[in-house]
Ligand SMILES: Nc1nc2c(ncn2[C@@H]2O[C@H](COP(=O)(O)OP(=O)(O)OP(=O)(O)O)[C@@H](O)[C@H]2O)c(=O)[nH]1
């Protein structure tokens with residue numbers, strides 16, 4: 676999360692790691708390629724190992740660089756879990772609105788995510804393939820309800836039609852940015868408070884420097 680503005684092309688204020696998770700075939704890799712390259716592939720292959728891509732956005736006047744990690748939803752292709760999640764500050768948990776089983780597995784993904792990440796991580800539940808309206812197997816209401824129950828943000832997207840893809844990523848990034856800026860303000864407040872008025876009940880250390888007392892001819896220095 677370092678600020679880096681030393682010049683050159685790659686300038687940013689914050690670097691945030693996001694992870695994509697969810698069952699195989701829900702469209703994680705296409706959401707990533709839509710967001711970072713504006714590309715979509717109808718015949719994309721299952722991801723093997725880990726891939727990542729980046730894109731920088733301007734959020735509240737700051738340049739936020741998102742480093743987005745993508746791995747296979749299929750168990751046998753998955754990369755080592757703890758390394759995948761390490762340092763992630765946001766997650767997009769994706770299901771396919773045309774396949775009920777991918778929605779039912781959301782709870783399992785959420786558990787894995789919670790087991791491996793900081794409790795403050797920003798998580799958005801994504802119902803992808805919203806363009807396939809005639810094949811709908813998970814209603815918007817079901818998605819919303821689960822998101823509310825699990826305290827997640829929620830959005831329906833289509834990587835194919837590019838609907839809500841940029842919105843989903845930028846909303847996650849802007850929530851993370853809000854949390855980070857709030858923490859910075861709190862830290863600044865703490866510093867300010869510590870250097871001014873003592874709080875109630877606080878012990879004030881009136882220096883145990885003997886020279887202060889000696890000036891007044893008080894006390895023995897031995
Ligand atoms: N109609 C439609 N198809 C999509 C959409 N997003 C992805 N697909 C298709 O769904 C299939 C799987 O997409 P991927 O992006 O490879 O899925 P994945 O989640 O990365 O899968 P794994 O890497 O195996 O975990 C591909 O055939 C995509 O073209 C979408 O929004 N609408």
Ligand SMILES: [Mg+2]
Nearest residue numbers: 703704721722
């Ligand atoms: Mg993939």
